[in-house]
Amino acid sequence: MSNKNGFIKWLTNNTTLSSTTILKYANAINTISLELRKYQLIHENLYDNLDSITVKAILTKYLSIPELKDKDIRGNRMYSNALKYFTKFSEYHDYNAQIQKELVIEKIGYEKYLKENYIQVINDINIVDRIEKKPTYKTVNNKKIWSRDPLKARDTVAAADYLCEVNNHHQYFISKFNFNNYVEAHHLIPMKYQQEFDCSLDVYANIVSLCLVCHKQLHYGLFEEKKELLSKLFTDRKDRLLASGIDITINDLYGYYRD
Incomplete structure (x- = not known):
């Protein structure tokens, strides 16, 4: 799952979390995906949808379910913390996608110039x-x-x-x-x-x-x-x-x- 690997790399480069915690957070996103699908709040794994607006909405939905909120508290807020970091990662992903789009436009313009x-x-x-x-x-x-x-x-x-x-x-x-x-x-x-x-x-x-x-x-x-x-x-x-x-x-x- 490439987006999971991307999340792990982003956590490694942009946080001071230990490698053990990073792996727990990365796996937690899969667990959260399964739980939210059970409640029919999403229809795909969170790693398959990195739209930052959607991810922010999912964080709110997750914390609004008493059973999941209690589980999060018992787990020392590992799941909500994982989602918060995943939200930041999704914002980074959105930004990078837009930047790449702009750079492609520039590259096309440059190659057009070379041809002419x-x-x-x-x-x-x-x-x-x-x-x-x-x-x-x-x-x-x-x-x-x-x-x-x-x-x-x-x-x-x-x-x-x-x-x-x-x-x-x-x-x-x-x-x-x-x-x-x-x-x-x-x-x-x-x-x-x-x-x-x-x-x-x-x-x-x-x-x-x-x-x-x-x-x-x-x-x-x-x-x-x-x-x-x-x-x-x-x-x-x-x-x-x-x-x-x-x-x-x-x-x-x-x-x-x-x-």
Whole structure:
């Protein structure tokens, strides 16, 4: 059950609960689901419905049933606490779903731009590292989605000669958009941390050219396996980042990739 695993991971990363308590809460959601189905208050497992509004309503319903309320009290409020954490998890899930939707829209726009501007970028492209003001943003669920300039991404991969900056031997296939080795642009310091900086993170110094494997590893790999990639990219970019007003340590960078 993937949503159960997601709940366990969320509790691990966002609470100070012990691993034993986390497992109890995760299993409690299954027990609560069975009990509420018995009362015909729901028709599916709570893990199958992560809508935050529905989950909040279910918490109220659960505590309104005397038998279940008494059981919760006898169990040191394990069930109601599990539901309260599950409510927060559902809000996080809703937010992430909306964010992913916005990012997909941005990605589609970027790929559309590439298709319409696939002509070879000139070799003497002028990339200058300088301090730039924060980019604009739009607000989704009270969170900021920062805009990114596809020109900077395009220029960065061209300046890297369409090679992976972790290892230029990482060459997998030719892009149909520009007929060069396929690489992807990646913000070394993720844009979601823009609020922590007084200057823009959408600058040449903070954008790297990566093969699809290295790019996916930075997003989805184990942290310990990301460190080697991050260390190399940071060493190569540290001076350029400073020229762009971005003063961080390697440990700061590691911190952005621990979640």
